[in-house]
Amino acid sequence: MRVSLEELAYVAKLAHLALPEDAAAQNKLLDEMESIINLANQLALANTENVAPTAHVLPLENVWRKDEVKNSLTTEQLLQNAPAQVANCFKVPAAITNANEEEKF
């Protein structure tokens, strides 16, 4: 099954990824997606009527620990990998600009 370029563009937008700009690279990506989705389509043959999905293999219970005060990471440690920082905060481009310019999802 071939994913359309429009569908791929929509998925890329959801994933915050940019599609390649030239048509040849886009086609290559569409070809690759097609072969992977063809592989995934094999599952349609499996009979899963009345089968519950398994998201996790172990019967998990809450893990409890004692409510003790422990050292946590310092502000300096938390910021040590930040690409940009200002006044002990992560520095980012403006998140809210002119409302008209904001894309809507």
Added chain:
Amino acid sequence: MQLYEMTALALQKVIKEKQASIPEVVQSQLKRIESTDPKIGAYISTFPEEAMAEAQKQQKILEAGGTLPLLGGLPIAIKDNICTKDMLTTCASKMLYNFCPPYDATVISKLKEAGAIIVGKTNMDEFAMGSSTEHSAFHLTKNPWDTSRVPGGSSGGSAAAVAASLAPLALGSDTGGSIRQPAAFCGVVGLKPTYGTVSRYGLIAYASSLDQIGPFAKDVTDCALLYSVISGPDPKDSTSVMPKPFNQKANLEGNVKGLKIGLAKEYLANGLSFANRQALAKAQAILTEAGAEFVEVSLPLTQYNVPVYYIISCAEASSNLGRYDGIKYGFRAENAESLKDLYEKTRSQGFGAEVQRRILLGTYVLSSGYYDAYYKKALQVRTLVCQDFAAAFTKCNMLLAPTTPNSPWQFGEKSANPVDMYLEDIFTVSTNIAGLPGISVPVAQDETGLPVGLQLIGPAFGEENLFKAAYVLEQKGDRLGLLPRL
């Protein structure tokens, strides 16, 4: 024999009997890395000064009459997706090219407590996505047995490091075979433990319901030793479970009397190489001779293993990798015009092609209109795969299986179409889907002398039996003590 060629157990003896000091052991290892790693490319980064300082510190304790902990003085290599405090942890990605974690993964804390000395961080497929280590953003890692071939992946650097005597021990991670497949390709022992028995705290997530950290070693005894150190419950990992501590010593006696071992007929179907068939027959003869009984079992859903794995792992990856946005750590793209533009530019420039493909596929199978047909369907087949294994384990204690269908391939041979490489994972992914333990142990070689590893798969928490049978295979197989010429 050189110090760097020895197993962990042999090094412990050498240190204990004062035939060599800990700094001599570590120095020997570092010199070997300096002379030989340029031919292999197992490491992304090495820490010679820190390793020597730790060696000297431990030697002083020893000379003052102190005793060494379980892994005291032993060099170890760590896959570069496991967080090491203030040591570069890149995931072999441009996205984390400069990332120095401010904390240690739980397995690293345990290793440090046990006295292991970290000599370096190893190469891998970017974010552990791949089966050949060709997807590293930095460099290729070569198979020490034939440097024109891949070492397997994604933990190719760790497997190659142990095989090429660049470390006696290493840690890797296994999401769909990423420990067992490179172990088989490089002729070393690798264990993917039962899901939950090794803490994932500090393991950079690929697919959280499948990921598991595990040991690489030159032999089964060393592998059991390392597993005994890294396993156990961890309050920092909510999926951590371990009903009883792993008993490392009771099981390596060469006795498999009374064990029932299953052979799945679907695993012997077309597509399995001649060398793998021969190795399976040899292993069956060895284990039968040692007292095990073989039974035929059926895993009828084998054909669905690969699609189930890729749907679930990509779906989880698309969510896990959402955190890489260029804000708090790692790579940040320049010239972004807005926050959204920053996310998009950072992610498109920071992730490699395979990672982007898997994020796109994962986003697709989770998106409205496709969720039921792909993601939910895969989770339902996952239930059936778990039931298949459960039915098989009513008839036997473990399964004997190929680790890989074929021998290691040449660089680039399976790069034209991503699916060609995905299909090589058919025998490893199912244990991750079902959360089971699997160990790959070198047994034989193919026509050209490349190592062939086989896999033993057990029920959850069945590691002790796996080590028992793996030890027999190793002792009676063709590969014990072999080292590549480099």
